[in-house]
Amino acid sequence: GFIMAYGTTAKILGDTKTYKLSTNVKRFPLRDAGFIESKGGKFQLERSLDPYSPFNQGYKLKVAIQADMKNFKMVTLTANGMQEVNIFKGNDNQGNIEQLEFIINDLKERKILEEV
Numbered sequence: 001g002f003i004m005a006y007g008t009t010a011k012i013l014g015d016t017k018t019y020k021l022s023t024n025v026k027r028f029p030l031r032d033a034g035f036i037e038s039k040g041g042k043f044q045l046e047r048s049l050d051p052y053s054p055f056n057q058g059y060k061l062k063v064a065i066q067a068d069m070k071n072f073k074m075v076t077l078t079a080n081g082m083q084e085v086n087i088f089k090g091n092d093n094q095g096n097i098e099q100l101e102f103i104i105n106d107l108k109e110r111k112i113l114e115e116v
Contacts, residue, residue: 004084006066009116010074012100014088018116019104025069029110041067047103049076049087051095059085059096061103076100 011018027037035043043065050056057079065072076085087093087100107113 004073004075006064006071006073008071010072012061012074012076012087013084014086019074019113020116021065021070021072022111022114025065025112029112030065033107033110033112035063035065047099049096049099049103051099059087059093061100063107 009018009020027043030043031037033045034047035045037043045061045063047061048056048058049060050058060077060079060081061074062077062081063072063074076087077083078085087096104113108115
């Protein structure tokens with residue numbers, strides 16, 4: 001899959017906004033938001049950016065949070081997860097962009113992400 005470095009801030013390719021993890025990220029809100037916890041205490045979320053069907057093999061958002069709850073990465077990927085994709089390029093991705101904003105707003109409301 002696509003490898004990307006963890007950091008205290010993250011930015012989606014092509015987006016103007018930068019995000020960081022909220023100060024007191026807790027496990028329960030992460031689980032409620034759909035994050036899966038790995039054995040090492042990492043949390044990972046994968047969401048389809050298809051506005052019509054979450055089961056379509058389209059672009060997806062991947063968010064991974066280190067066990068320290070400080071470092072994370074956030075990336076938009078092709079369906080196979082092999083390539084980072086800029087959904088802000090071109091004119092046919094409006095639905096994907098809206099879906100991305102919907103997911104990010106949900107994570108902000110749950111006090112998981114904050115805009116920097």
